[in-house]
Amino acid sequence: xxxxxxxxxxxxxxxxxxxxxxxxxxxxxxxxxxxxxxxxxxxxxxxxxxxxxxxxxxxxxxxxxxxxxxxxxxxxxxxxxxxxxxxxxxxxxxxxxxxxxxxxxxxxxxxxxxxxxxxxxxxxxxxxxxxxxxxxxxxxxxxxxxxxxxxxxxxxxxxxxxxxxxxxxxxxxxxxxxxxxxxxxxxxxxxxxxxxxxxxxxxxxxxxxxxxxxxxxxxxxxxxxxxxxxxxxxxxxxxxxxxxxxxxxxxxxxxxxxxxxxxxxxxxxxxxxxxxxxxxxxxxxxxxxxxxxxxxxxxxxxxxxxxxxxxxxxxxxxxxxxxxxxxxxxxxxxxxxxxxxxxxxxxxxxxxxxxxxxxxxxxxxxxxxxxxxxxxxxxxxxxxxxxxxxxxxxxxxxxxxxxxxxxxxxxxxxxxxxxxxxxxxxxxxxxxxxxxxxxxx
Amino acid sequence: xxxxxxxxxxxxxxxxxxxxxxxxxxxxxxxxxxxxxxxxxxxxxxxxxxxxxxxxxxxxxxxxxxxxxxxxxxxxxxxxxxxxxxxxxxxxxxxxxxxxxxxxxxxxxxxxxxxxxxxxxxxxxxxxxxxxxxxxxxxxxxxxxxxxxxxxxxxxxxxxxxxxxxxxxxxxxxxxxxxxxxxxxxxxxxxxxxxxxxxxxxxxxxxxxxxxxxxxxxxxxxxxxxxxxxxxxxxxxxxxxxxxxxxxxxxxxxxxxxxxxxxxxxxxxxxxxxxxxxxxxxxxxxxxxxxxxxxxxxxxxxxxxxxxxxxxxxxxxxxxxxxxxxxxxxxxxxxxxxxxxxxxxxxxxxxxxxxxxxxxxxxxxxxxxxxxxxxxxxxxxxxx
Numbered sequence: 103x104x105x106x107x108x109x110x111x112x113x114x115x116x117x118x119x120x121x122x123x124x125x126x127x128x129x130x131x132x133x134x135x136x137x138x139x140x141x142x143x144x145x146x147x148x149x150x151x152x153x154x155x156x157x158x159x160x161x162x163x164x165x166x167x168x169x170x171x172x173x174x175x176x177x178x179x180x181x182x183x184x185x186x187x188x189x190x191x192x193x194x195x196x197x198x199x200x201x202x203x204x205x206x207x208x209x210x211x212x213x214x215x216x217x218x219x220x221x222x223x224x225x226x227x228x229x230x231x232x233x234x235x236x237x238x239x240x241x242x243x244x245x246x247x248x249x250x251x252x253x254x255x256x257x258x259x260x261x262x263x264x265x266x267x268x269x270x271x272x273x274x275x276x277x278x279x280x281x282x283x284x285x286x287x288x289x290x291x292x293x294x295x296x297x298x299x300x301x302x303x304x305x306x307x308x309x310x311x312x313x314x315x316x317x318x319x320x321x322x323x324x325x326x327x328x329x330x331x332x333x334x335x336x337x338x339x340x341x342x343x344x345x346x347x348x349x350x351x352x353x354x355x356x357x358x359x360x361x362x363x364x365x366x367x368x369x370x371x372x373x374x375x376x377x378x379x380x381x382x383x384x385x386x387x388x389x390x391x392x393x394x395x396x397x398x399x400x401x402x403x404x405x406x407x408x409x410x411x412x413x414x415x416x417x418x419x420x421x422x423x424x425x426x427x428x429x430x431x432x433x434x435x436x437x438x439x440x441x442x443x444x445x446x447x448x449x450x451x452x453x454x455x456x457x458x459x460x461x462x463x464x465x466x467x468x469x470x471x472x473x474x475x476x477x478x479x480x481x482x483x484x485x486x487x488x489x490x491x492x493x494x495x496x497x498x499x500x501x502x503x504x505x506x507x508x509x510x511x512x513x514x515x516x517x518x519x520x521x522x523x524x525x526x527x528x529x530x531x532x533x534x535x536x537x538x539x540x541x542x543x
Numbered sequence: 544x545x546x547x548x549x550x551x552x553x554x555x556x557x558x559x560x561x562x563x564x565x566x567x568x569x570x571x572x573x574x575x576x577x578x579x580x581x582x583x584x585x586x587x588x589x590x591x592x593x594x595x596x597x598x599x600x601x602x603x604x605x606x607x608x609x610x611x612x613x614x615x616x617x618x619x620x621x622x623x624x625x626x627x628x629x630x631x632x633x634x635x636x637x638x639x640x641x642x643x644x645x646x647x648x649x650x651x652x653x654x655x656x657x658x659x660x661x662x663x664x665x666x667x668x669x670x671x672x673x674x675x676x677x678x679x680x681x682x683x684x685x686x687x688x689x690x691x692x693x694x695x696x697x698x699x700x701x702x703x704x705x706x707x708x709x710x711x712x713x714x715x716x717x718x719x720x721x722x723x724x725x726x727x728x729x730x731x732x733x734x735x736x737x738x739x740x741x742x743x744x745x746x747x748x749x750x751x752x753x754x755x756x757x758x759x760x761x762x763x764x765x766x767x768x769x770x771x772x773x774x775x776x777x778x779x780x781x782x783x784x785x786x787x788x789x790x791x792x793x794x795x796x797x798x799x800x801x802x803x804x805x806x807x808x809x810x811x812x813x814x815x816x817x818x819x820x821x822x823x824x825x826x827x828x829x830x831x832x833x834x835x836x837x838x839x840x841x842x843x844x845x846x847x848x849x850x851x852x853x854x855x856x857x858x859x860x861x862x863x864x865x866x867x868x869x870x871x872x873x874x875x876x877x878x879x880x881x882x883x884x885x886x887x888x889x890x891x892x893x894x895x896x897x898x899x900x901x902x903x904x905x906x907x908x909x910x911x912x913x914x915x916x917x918x919x920x921x922x923x924x925x926x927x
Binding site (some may be wrong): 150220221222223225226227230237238260261264265266268269271272273276282283284287289291293294296297298304462463464467471486491492495496497498499503505516 | 586598626627631657659660663664665667672673679683686687691694695696698700839846849850851852864878880881883887888890891
């Protein structure tokens with residue numbers, strides 16, 4: 103940390119930025135409370151906590167903008183064991199979340215094209231291409247991304263991330279911590295858990311060296327506890343979707359999941375989700391659904407199609423189809439109970455081995471079946487995501503099983519989570535129309 | 544006496560590797576099916592093994608002959624397409640189709656090493672949904688480094704040994720594993736020598752790679768014998784042609800060799816997953832499983848093992864220098880993420896070192912297009 107960096111950070115983030123973002127949040131909140139703010143006949147108004155989400159995300163990227171020179175910066179994969187980095191005072195950036203922001207803001211396509219111009223194939227993950235485009239061109243809708251001092255790659259979401267982070271490590275010439283999580287075809291075996299634990303221990307040492315400070319056990323305990331609290335609250339939020347009518351849809355969750363992915367282990371994240379949960383409880387008490395008229399309920403499997411969220415959400419809402427849950431958002435809450443903040447590294451080794459994407463296709467099918475029952479789903483959309491093979495491979499068999507064994511109508515929707523060039527509105531909507539006819543709406 | 548020892552005498556009679564003809568200099572090696580039938584006729588078991596890295600010696604010590612499945616090319620993928628999306632690796636789709644067509648009915652088990660997301664998915668859907676009549680054994684090769692990765696790999700090899708015993712395969716003694724390991728290490732040394740002396744061997748690239756790729760299914764001794772039969776014929780004078788390196792997963796379709804030859808080129812060395820990236824060094828110590836793990840982790844830099852870009856640039860540059868290659872052809876299978884991610888930085892690093900390269904995309908199910916052949920010709924002309 104240098105004095106100039108310290109001053110610049112506090113001036114821009116704590117003094118100016120924080121005040122501006124707070125005012126902006128208050129302005130938005132006032133606007134949302136005004137009569138006539140919301141005129142949509144199919145969708146209920148957005149949650150009143152939404153302006154707070156905007157404040158959190160903006161604040162996160164604002165901190166990132168001025169992080170270099172103020173604190174160490176780590177770029178981390180979305181399923182990475184971030185707790186020890188937060189406890190060491192790192193600013194943590196998630197390129198995948200940044201990719202999603204670019205997808206929503208419709209700048210991913212340009213960034214992908216830029217990366218492709220530098221030789222990256224269209225056949226690699228569109229998040230990675232978005233990230234490479236931002237890395238090579240320096241453009242991003244969030245202003246500026248901080249340069250990493252360290253990279254942390256955890257392979258529990260795919261093997262692609264290791265290849266992606268090798269490219270980042272070569273570009274930025276910074277150390278890469280690899281936490282490799284052997285894929286679990288069946289239950290975790292002792293040697294698999296031990297391997298992850300050893301890597302975490304080595305990772306902590308490396309992160310300490312880069313940060314130039316030692317990890318305080320009390321700090322790790324605190325962050326691990328907050329991480330667990332946030333995950334538990336997130337799980338409760340998603341469980342609200344089991345109510346009829348569902349007060350929240352998976353489309354809302356895709357947006358509101360940002361803090362649980364990139365701000366785990368922070369008190370403000372816990373506070374935010376508690377506030378959101380309170381608001382949803384209020385909706386449940388009043389019988390307010392996310393849709394004005396919920397007729398059917400469906401599940402979503404895989405990443406969202408970021409650049410078509412609004413359009414798809416509207417298309418379904420117009421027919422009274424509530425997308426009440428998704429396996430994707432569920433992944434950030436389903437392991438909360440496994441976390442043991444009194445044994446942070448040991449429990450992290452086990453927790454980070456078990457995300458849905460690091461487990462077999464049969465396990466995913468069982469998860470979907472359980473969710474379908476608990477959420478009383480009438481059908482499921484399986485997003486066959488060209489950019490995410492580990493999530494998509496197996497869907498064809500899963501669809502057959504869901505339809506055959508559960509009688510659950512299942513649609514395989516071909517798309518890509520961040521690259522709109524491989525998505526056809528007409529084709530996708532035609533298929534969705536046919537699917538909704540099968541559902542009887 | 545263990546089959547792995549007893550078999551060799553009989554296999555010698557069956558295979559008796561000899562040069563096909565003095566003029567062509569080709570070494571005759573039996574095909575996969577012949578090899579499988581011969582091995583099974585002697586009471587051995589056969590494992591169909593998907594790419595890329597796995598402990599060959601362990602299988603041999605259990606009297607199981609590993610026969611690798613790299614597609615194969617030209618398979619109608621309709622049956623596989625009912626389970627896998629079109630954007631999945633062509634080797635995996637072809638391999639699954641091959642299995643579903645009953646073409647692997649001869650084998651006793653299926654082994655799926657973890658090399659990428661597509662192979663991971665294949666292993667998973669075989670275990671969870673397709674459930675073929677024969678056992679499916681996944682195997683995880685670590686990408687990490689150092690002692691934790693080594694310890695993990697030893698435990699993983701041990702797990703596979705236990706599973707093989709559980710499904711009724713022979714439980715090998717440490718001595719039998721050591722013997723099998725020694726045979727594999729000799730075969731690996733012969734492969735390394737073959738690849739090092741490519742330029743001086745009197746054979747075409749196509750015939751050479753037919754021999755090199757018989758390492759994918761021949762018993763180690765038979766491969767070693769075949770390799771030695773060619774190596775004794777090495778000449779002082781290098782083969783004519785513009786020397787180039789071939790990098791990628793597998794040289795399929797094999798027409799790439801014809802295209803290179805017709806443009807006056809020759810393959811001087813390779814960085815292929817099926818051959819050059821499996822030049823394992825012998826392991827250390829007396830414990831055979833540890834030794835096996837050391838060997839597997841000693842292979843050259845490989846995208847599927849998550850090697851760094853720097854390691855790969857250094858390795859490719861060294862290969863170029865060693866073989867006096869004029870350039871590199873990256874022969875890339877469609878949708879192969881491990882290879883695709885590295886390409887821009889690899890090519891940039893190589894260019895900075897004065898090494899020119901070209902990327903050729905291929906698909907197992909398709910022939911090389913005229914346009915691709917023209918690109919290869921243009922590349923060879925430009926580096927000549």
